[in-house]
Amino acid sequence: MKRNVYVSAAASVVLMVAGPVAAATAAPGDTARTAPTAVAPLVDVTAEAALAAALENYPGVVESLDREANVWHVDVITKDGKGHAELEVDAASGAVTRRNVDTDQDTNEHKDLLAAKVTAEQAAKAAVAAHPGQVWTVEWDSDDDGRAASWHVEVRGTDGKTWDASVDAATGKVTEQADSDNDSGNDSGNNG
Known part of the structure; x- marks a missing residue:
């Protein structure tokens, strides 16, 4: 008993x-x-909310955002280009943790990002408008291969498939990226 x-x-x-x-x-x-099984509706912090929380904690310009399991990893550059912070945003609570802050950056290293007309937030919205789903990754890409600077945005649709977009940093034009070596059904984080 x-x-x-x-x-x-x-x-x-x-x-x-x-x-x-x-x-x-x-x-x-x-x-x-x-007892009858029930799934608790978890609060799931969206990419947009994670970006806003990160910028509130460390004002500047987002360089990248990536979701890995229950954590958003966000890199932010200060508007003068001298500071860089690696932040983690809890995907359930929205709490922000500073993992690494550097205040001695080379300002020339981020000049393209700081001059971009389209922000990470705008690139995420444009990608979702072109292909409905949830933003999973936003990464700045200013390779020296002759192409214009752009944002790489990964959107996961309600069907579970991943859609990769390139968003022009000057115009906001969205184009689909060719499938890379990334498996579209892969749920693991990218090493990007």
């Missing part, structure tokens, strides 16, 4: 602390009763 009380008490604590989750209580003998 004490065993049933302890199991029931433990199940109650799990339900109170962790929210509505599946909990099982053991009954005497071989029979077991289980």
Whole structure:
């Protein structure tokens, strides 16, 4: 009898602390009763909300945003180009943690990013307008290969497929990128 009380008490604590989750209580003998399973609706911080939270914590210009599991990784450059911060935004709570801050950056290294007419936030919105879904990655790309600077945006559609876009940093024009070595169904983070 004490065993049933302890199991029931433990199940109650799990339900109170962790929210509505599946909990099982053991009954005497071989029979077991289980509580109905329910999935707690988690607050999922969107890319747009993660960008806003990061910029509130460390004002500047976003260089990149990438989601890995339950964390958004955001790199921000100060508007004078001298500072750089690596931030993490919790995808459930929106809490921002500074992982690395450097205030001695070469200002020439980020001059293209700072001069871009289209921000990371605008590039994310443009990509979702072209292909509905959830933004998963936004990365600045100013390669020296003769191409214009652009944003690489990864959008995950409701069908689970990944769509890669290139957003022109001057015009905001969205074009689909050719499929790279990235598997469109891959849920692991990119090393980018």
